[in-house]
Amino acid sequence: MHGNDTRTIWGSIDPRDNRLDDVIEESRRSGEPISVTRRGKRVAVILESEVFDRLADAADDAEDRRDLEAARADDDYVPWDEVEAALGLAWVAPPLRSRGERSSRS
Numbered sequence: 001m002h003g004n005d006t007r008t009i010w011g012s013i014d015p016r017d018n019r020l021d022d023v024i025e026e027s028r029r030s031g032e033p034i035s036v037t038r039r040g041k042r043v044a045v046i047l048e049s050e051v052f053d054r055l056a057d058a059a060d061d062a063e064d065r066r067d068l069e070a071a072r073a074d075d076d077y078v079p080w081d082e083v084e085a086a087l088g089l090a091w092v093a094p095p096l097r098s099r100g101e102r103s104s105r106s
Contacts, residue, residue: 023036027047027048028048031051032047033046033047034046
């Protein structure tokens, strides 16, 4: 799927008939988005919810990367290890017990 590669449903879809259910099922089964048009203009796209979730996650990740790059370009960021240290969030491994040493929870 590239750009606006979608199959198009022409005409109206009345939610009271089974056509909408059929279109949704076809999109789910094929994994391909289906455009819904009104007066020749695309007004909606029907796609499987998992595909939408992946697209939304990818868009969020891309936005986060753009924001990070902009912050780095402005020298306006703090490395995560410094944030952890400043907030006392740095994880410290508990001391290792020697063999035979019993846990204090026994």
